[in-house]
Amino acid sequence: MPRVIGFESTPNPQAVKVLLEGHVAHQPRSYREPPPADCPDTLAKALFAIDGVRILLIHHEFITIGKAPQASWPTIKRKAKAAIQAHDQAEMAPGNNG
Numbered sequence: 001m002p003r004v005i006g007f008e009s010t011p012n013p014q015a016v017k018v019l020l021e022g023h024v025a026h027q028p029r030s031y032r033e034p035p036p037a038d039c040p041d042t043l044a045k046a047l048f049a050i051d052g053v054r055i056l057l058i059h060h061e062f063i064t065i066g067k068a069p070q071a072s073w074p075t076i077k078r079k080a081k082a083a084i085q086a087h088d089q090a091e092m093a094p095g096n097n098g
Contacts, residue, residue: 002061004081010064015055016073018063018080030057046083052076 002022010017024043032055034048035041047053047063052071057064063084067076 002084004084007077012066014069015064015066016077018065018084020061020063020084023060024063024084025058025060028057028059031055043084043087046087047080050076050079050083053080 002020002024004018005021006019008017008019029041029044031041031044031048035044039045041058043058044056047056047065052068053065053076054068055064055066063080065076065080067073
């Protein structure tokens, strides 16, 4: 069960690495725009629902988030942590095969 343990700066000031304890993905995936409505990647959809998120790299034990220049890191970080936690709880819910 992954949980957010911190955030790490990257050389790109418009990107941050979300450090996780545990695995969040079976295989890496990336998005430069929100996935289509029929995409089964509910984590990507939840993160793109955060205002300002523009790019995602979802890896085994971390997620890199790229933001729009005008977006606020404190807001994105807070909402991303909540989205990852909510996604994790939904994945662990009884009856979920995900």
